[in-house]
Amino acid sequence: MGPGVTELRAELRQLVTGHVPPDFLGAFTDDPADLAVAQRFCRTLADRGLLCLAWPEEFGGRGASAWEQTAVREEMWAHHEPRGAQYMGVNWVGPTIMRHGTPEQQRRHLPPIARGEVIWCQGFSEPDSGSDLASLRTTATPDGDGYLINGQKIWTSYAQMAQWCFLLARTAKGEKKQHGLTIFLVPMSAPGIEVRPIRSLMGPHHLNEVFLSDVRVTEADVLGPVDQGWRVVQEVLSFERVGIARYARCERLLLAAPRVLGDQWETLPDELRGRWARMLTHCRRARLLAYRVIALQSAGTVTPGDAAAYRIAVTRLDQESAEVLMEIAGQASPAAPDYAWFRGEAGDHWRYSQASTVASGSIEMQRILLARALLRAS
Amino acid sequence: MNVDLTAEALAYGREASRALEAAGGENLIQFSERTEALRDVKVAPVLAGLGAWDLTPRTDPDDLEAAAALCRSAGYWCVPYPVAERLARPTDLAADGLVVVRGAFPATAPSTTTSAPTAPPGAALPAAAVSGIELRWSAVTLDGQRAMVVAQTPQGPPRTAAFVATLDLAPVDDNGADDVALALVLPCWTLLGMLDRAIDLTRAYVREREQFGQPLAAFQSVQFQLTDAVVERDGTEMLAKYALWSIQTGSPDALHDALALRMAAIEAAEITFRVAHQLHGAIGFCDEMPLSWLSRYSQPLRRLPLGLSATRAALTARIGRRGLTGLFNE
Secondary structure (H helix, E strand, O other), X not given: OOHHHHHHHHHHHHHHHHHOOOOOOOOOOOXXXXXXXXXXXXXHXXXXXOOOOXXXXXXXXXXXXXXXXXXXXXXXXXXXXXXXXXXXXXXXXXXXXXXXXXXXXXXHHHHHHHOOOOXXXXXXXXXXXXXXXXXXXXXXXEXXXXXXXXXXXXXXXXOOOOOEEEEXXXXXXXXXXXXXXXXXXXEOXXXXXXXXXXXXOOEEEEEEEEEEEEXXXXXXXXXXXXXXXXXXXXXXXHHOOOOOOHHHHHHHHHHHHHHHHHHHHHHOOHHHHHHHXXXXXXXXXXXXXXXXXXXXXXXXXXXXXXXXXXXXXXXHHHHHHHHHHHXXXXXXOOOOOOHHHHHXXXXXXXXXXXXXXXXXXXXXXXXXXXXXXXXXXX | OOOOOOHHHHHHHHHHHHXXXXXXXXXXXXXXXXXXXXXHHHHHHHHHHOOHHHOOOOOOHHHHHHHHHHHHHHHHOOOOOOHHHXXXXXXXXXXXXXXXXXXXXXXXXXXXXXXXOOOOOOOOOOEEOOOOOOOXXXXXXXXXXXXXXXXXXXXXXXXXXXXXXXXXXXXXXXXXXXXXXXXXXXXXXXXXXXXXXXXXXXXXXXXXXXXOOEEHHHXXXXXXXXXXXXXXXXXXXXXXXXXXXXXXXXXXXXXXXXXXXXXXXXXXXXXHHHHHHHHHHHHHHOOOOHHHHHHHHOHHHHHOOOOHHHHHHHHHHHHOOOXXXXXXXX
């Protein structure tokens, strides 16, 4: 990956050690202090030019290499994403506005993202439109010099704390359901928006419903061409092709297990330690499959099938390693110095892992993509 | 990070594949099953023509990648010849090939031939799929004990014995610790080639075979089984490249990386061959289909020197509490 990446990794670890408490389990717990940690951490990264280091220099980034971006993804996810919700603005909302936004939209939205001051949420899924996203029914109807938006979004992460929403709504009924969709950049403070948290396995502040009743937006809030939003969304999804570096947290926790258990490690059933070794192998496997996607992407030859193979491997790893970690944690002696930390980590990992084959494109969608790539007539 | 073999190695692998196909492709295994001697007569000259035995994978990093590519092509055509085993020959013994064997040898002082190692009564004897290839064979244990070996006559025809012979051992020394990783990794590249072939055959079959008025490939349950196999194969490929890189760089972890690869490769083979057979249906068991041959001749690679559980146990014992080297070792 090169020496630059090694240095970057070391710098990120130092910042995490210095600015994130060791028992931090993400920004969305019951404790509002955790959100505050994440918000401060984003500003710390921004001050050092590390928040948007992948952005082109003209927008205040460093034009970092794909491998540097990979190191950031790995280090952040391994340490419970101390950027909190802001990774979305950095990873894809910002880049999409760079490509499709008007100069005014760029002036308005990019600097706050780069400074680590703004949280975005993504208004895509609806109660009846999950994997079949293009079937969504939230409407935006022309009204004067703008639009009125009506409908309901669901599973909207971070909606309670977000200032802006990257929202997909129907502006026309075309022959194909992919036609007639438009992207709106909607302030969450707009009248007519109501956010209702959904209590869930992942904790109280993660998933939400968003109700939109006659929410008024202007033409200046439209991103990209009207009725052509689907194309932009496809592009957004391709920015996120590699997605979350789930293997990094799996590996960090698996490698921590023998340290936490100390000599007790040797008393675990051989079979459990064998499963642990297998999971470490699968961590490496998933990491290398991610690197393959990144290498192919850099060469411009990546296919949706390559990315799908990685995502199938990494999401299954996430769940299988969660089971192994929970079993190890269950056998650990409460006298171990890091016992509470490890139990907390394992439990959190297990809860979040349940969603890994569902969120951001279910494993079934990934299998369909991979099968399509495989079975396409050659 | 380079996750693929060099362009030269890939080109060499393609050239090897063409040459092996021209020499008979999957017919080679069929001839050799009927007349075991053909194994040597028909295959060895093709490999010699490819310059296979001029490769020095233990000393030249480019040759190492070429050797891996060659093994993959040999696996693809189910070539009935110990290609990987010959390429893994040690540099400091007068031997033409090297196989890894399980267990431990008796104390290494006497150089007399023993027909059995110190295995407890009833335990499996050291064995390898080298019968009928009259060369100077050597063997090494995971702990680096080395022996010169002579293959006994297999107990059964190739159809059931798959050229596997028990080995008579003449212990040599304990200096083989650095020999083991390559001798584990190259056969995994052969197995990887077999997985490639099993997937290609299955993909072609489900696109062609129609039931209920449509190709099997149109059924999602069929598609999803195939994707499971492909994810396993692709993951094995990544670990195979990693293990090669570990050897190239002289990593102290090379044996761990080789065992991790072997464990994943055997698991991938279980899944891939299961999917391939299931999706082929009854025709897949018939000898008119290449899958039938590929599947049964994959057995020695998957069981010797260690099967899935034993490989996992060896890996677990060796990595200890430190684990595999990754991003977060302490």
